[in-house]
Amino acid sequence: MDFSPSPKVEAIRTSLRDFMKKEVTPIEADLRRKGFVAMMPLLAEKRSRAKETCLWAAFIPENLGGGGLSLTEFAHMSEELGKSPIGHYLFNCQAPDVGNMELLMEFGTPEQKERYLMPLIRGEIRSCFTMTEPEFAGSNPVWMGTTANKDGAEWVIRGHKWFSTGLEGSAFAICMAVTHPDAEKHGRASMILVPTDTPGFERICNLSIMGDRGGDWASHAECSYQDARVPVTNLLGGEGMGFLLAQHRLGPGRIHHCMRWIGICERAFDLMCTHAATREIAPGKPLGTKQIVQSWIAESRAEIHAARLMVLHAAWKIEKGGTSAAREEISLIKFTVARTLQRVLDRAIQTLGGLGMTDDTPLAYWFAHERAARIYDGADEVHIESVARRILRRYGMKDR
Numbered sequence: 001m002d003f004s005p006s007p008k009v010e011a012i013r014t015s016l017r018d019f020m021k022k023e024v025t026p027i028e029a030d031l032r033r034k035g036f037v038a039m040m041p042l043l044a045e046k047r048s049r050a051k052e053t054c055l056w057a058a059f060i061p062e063n064l065g066g067g068g069l070s071l072t073e074f075a076h077m078s079e080e081l082g083k084s085p086i087g088h089y090l091f092n093c094q095a096p097d098v099g100n101m102e103l104l105m106e107f108g109t110p111e112q113k114e115r116y117l118m119p120l121i122r123g124e125i126r127s128c129f130t131m132t133e134p135e136f137a138g139s140n141p142v143w144m145g146t147t148a149n150k151d152g153a154e155w156v157i158r159g160h161k162w163f164s165t166g167l168e169g170s171a172f173a174i175c176m177a178v179t180h181p182d183a184e185k186h187g188r189a190s191m192i193l194v195p196t197d198t199p200g201f202e203r204i205c206n207l208s209i210m211g212d213r214g215g216d217w218a219s220h221a222e223c224s225y226q227d228a229r230v231p232v233t234n235l236l237g238g239e240g241m242g243f244l245l246a247q248h249r250l251g252p253g254r255i256h257h258c259m260r261w262i263g264i265c266e267r268a269f270d271l272m273c274t275h276a277a278t279r280e281i282a283p284g285k286p287l288g289t290k291q292i293v294q295s296w297i298a299e300s301r302a303e304i305h306a307a308r309l310m311v312l313h314a315a316w317k318i319e320k321g322g323t324s325a326a327r328e329e330i331s332l333i334k335f336t337v338a339r340t341l342q343r344v345l346d347r348a349i350q351t352l353g354g355l356g357m358t359d360d361t362p363l364a365y366w367f368a369h370e371r372a373a374r375i376y377d378g379a380d381e382v383h384i385e386s387v388a389r390r391i392l393r394r395y396g397m398k399d400r
Ligand SMILES: Cc1cc2nc3c(=O)[nH]c(=O)nc-3n(C[C@H](O)[C@H](O)[C@H](O)COP(=O)(O)OP(=O)(O)OC[C@H]3O[C@@H](n4cnc5c(N)ncnc54)[C@H](O)[C@@H]3O)c2cc1C
Pocket: 096, 129, 130, 131, 132, 133, 136, 137, 138, 139, 140, 162, 163, 164, 165, 220, 372, 375, 376, 377, 378, 379, 380, 381, 382, 385
């Protein structure tokens, strides 16, 4: 297998770098100072410029209005976009809309596609995914309190959710709810589309994350369903298929996230090396002459390189045999790249000293907000356990 970027991927990377240099670099300092929400009108302008390129919603097939990239091609794009905190949003491939679009594409009815998917692809609306609940451990996703019961031609949904990314400003939520309490544990829940203006659906607040409540697409909300009623036709996929859909959603999603994290690592690495090469700790003595800094640089280079190859390999396996054929690789990259991200960011901040703690670079923002990488999409420990159990089963270990 050859993981070197194809001429098509090289061209994509070049055009993205040009776009980011022209449209994003000049406004990054302002974004950090004022916050995303204050800059939304300008970001809307930038999004319309991104839409004019052939890379808008690039993971969506061309016949639906996207860029038609394969998983591996989009992985390279995701790395490039990850170098800026707003890259994915500008090109309409931010989480959780990407995963929601993929679900609707695969499992939506023609009416659901018309009403929810097409406006999402066009970037006219946004969406969120409400699964995690404050009262139940999200790491055990078959365990939840939200229920949806049929009453005539409607689902009546009752429950409490949190960490719904991008809920503020979303047109609809995908709600994971128990619809079949007596079924076997993986057949108990279903996914239901809920417009956010449905009576009974309420955004309680945006959660304060490391001191930042954010806003709009860059926020995570707590919300409640208090007998929220939607038509039975709002069911996504089949009844009791919630976990199957969730699994389906997470495979490619982890490739996207991991490559975004690698993009962050590359930007941090660049800042670290620039500073080490130019900051003098004594006249004529750059910081980079210190062995410990050299070690941070060399170790970071090795870890980023290894992480990228692991992710591209997992993407290749998914493309070849589907998500189920790459379960182990998907878990491996989730915790490996999240840890690499944290280590590289930490070393970069240490290299920059006090400057690294300021908002003059994106490092502090990422250090605060990307700590979550080790928690969302399955806490690292869950993936570690699952990989180890698979391996040990091959050695004959029996567990129930
Ligand atoms: C920034 C961010 C964005 C998010 N976005 C969304 C979203 O859009 N929609 C949504 O529904 N959810 C979202 N989540 C929620 C996320 O999926 C959950 O936080 C995650 O699944 C962990 O669940 P929990 O928080 O309930 O932790 P718990 O399940 O309570 O786990 C707590 C800790 O226990 C440990 N642990 C758990 N299981 C094991 C195990 N088997 N072995 C060893 N240790 C274990 C882990 O260290 C874990 O961090 C988001 C979370 C964050 C932080």
